Amino acid sequence: MKMKVGVGGTFNVLHKGHRTLLDRAFESGDEVHIGIMSDEYAEANKSLLVPFERRREMVESYxxxxxxxFxxxxxxxxxxxAATDPTLEVLIVSPETSTRxxxxxxxxxxxxxxxxxIxxxxxxxxxxxxxxxSSRIIRGELDEEGxxxxxxxxxxGTANQVKVEAVKDVLRKIYREVDVDSTEADSGVGLEPFGDxxxxxxxxxxxxxxEGFDLGIxxxxxxxxxxxxxYDVQQCAIIDNMGWITHGHGPGFRYPPSIERELRAGRSVGEVVDEMFRLERNGHKGGAIGLLTDGLLKRKELTEQAVIAAMVPRIRLDLYRV
Structure with a gap:
């Protein structure tokens, strides 16, 4: 006996999301019933509309x-x-229509x-x-692939321009166009956070x-x-407007015992490093790691590694958003 699967939508534009929905329907049964909303319903409920015949042709061709x-x-x-067909056994839906x-x-x-x-x-x-x-595509925000x-x-969320430049350098390798802004943001954990x-x-x-951006970092x-x-470790967290948070950290390096003693006594990293390396630090822009490695590694590079680590799930959405 054939397994009958239902799937439906308006299909104003046959985009990647629609194709994923249809693909799952074809993978789930032997016969697929595809419901496409009428022009009358779509005109009453959608701000933008492609005529039914054109929508039907796009779906049929795929x-x-x-x-x-089908x-x-x-x-x-x-x-x-879906509510009336006695032969239907499976319904494929998106999160948007799961309540329905x-x-x-x-x-x-x-x-x-x-x-x-379901x-x-x-x-x-x-x-x-x-x-x-479809509406975002018709408005010119996206193409059919997203x-x-x-x-x-x-x-x-920082006034530290080294961190801002690190974010710019990483994201410009991933995206064709990216605008990076910055703002002072309170971490809520003080100047020298420890552990978690x-x-x-x-x-x-x-x-x-x-707020007002695609990503907050x-x-x-x-x-x-x-x-x-x-150990000194940089953590990076990235949040989007769906509330998804990804995070990662860069490589950590161990502080020498002389710095560790001062940190355990309650002094700040910046204060101790400035005092210990006051002569070497003149004009040095590599941070503590630059001083400790004689310039072999700089703090911007550590920040870049943390940003890349936090971006991993966003680069491979196919593996992480399943």
Whole structure:
């Protein structure tokens, strides 16, 4: 007996998110019923509209290559097909329509029909980490693959220009266009965060810098206890408008015992390093790591590594957003 699967939508533009939805439908059954909203419904509920026949042609052209039997049905309401078809067994939905799927099953039970198995497909995100949508494409924000047609807007929660430049250098290797701004942001963890407070400070800075941007980025340097002493580690946190936080840290380096003793006595890293390296530090822009490595490694490079580590899940959305 054939497994019949239902999927539906307006399909104003057949974008990557729609294709993912349809692909899952074709993978889940032997026969797929595709409901496409009528012009009358779409005109009443959508601000932008492509005529039904054009939408049907786009979906049909894509479905013909899947090698699975399918039927395209014009529907006047989102629940029209799924709530009444006794032969349907599975319904493929997006997070946006998952609540409607529960209502469809309620209607089926009232009508004496078996409830559908609901498969919810995660949002397919654009480069700004918001869901791809037909309306955004028609407005010229994105292309059908979710690539931005404007610069990615980023704000870094710091007044430290070394950190800002590190973010710029990393993101410009990933995105075609990116605008990076900065703002003073309170970490909430004091000047010398220790242990878990380092990441907490980075997250607080990221949250405080997000408003009005695609990404808020927080970078916090702090002290971590290692088996053999105290280590300097930079944590980076990145938040988007969906509330997703990714974070990572750069390589840590151990402070020499003389600096560790002063830090445990309550003094700040900057104060101790300035005092210990006051002659060497004149004109030196590599930070403590630059002084400790005779310029072999600079603090900007450490920051870049932390930013890259925090970006890993965003670079490979296909592996992390499943």
């Amino acid at each position: 479905a013909l290559n899947k090698g699975v039997e 039927t395209i049905i014009e529907i006047g309401h989102p629940t029209e097909l 799927a529960s209502k469809i099953n309620d209607q089926r039970r009232l009508a004496g029909l078996a409830p559908l198995k 498969i919810t497909i995660p949002y397919v995100l654009a480069q700004d980490f918001r869901p791809i949508s 690539r931005l047609l404007r610069p990615l807007k980023v704000c870094v 407070d380092v990441l907490k400070g980075a997250i607080a800075r990221a949250r405080a810098s997000l 927080g970078i916090e340097a702090g002290i971590q206890q290692g088996d053999d002493g105290l």
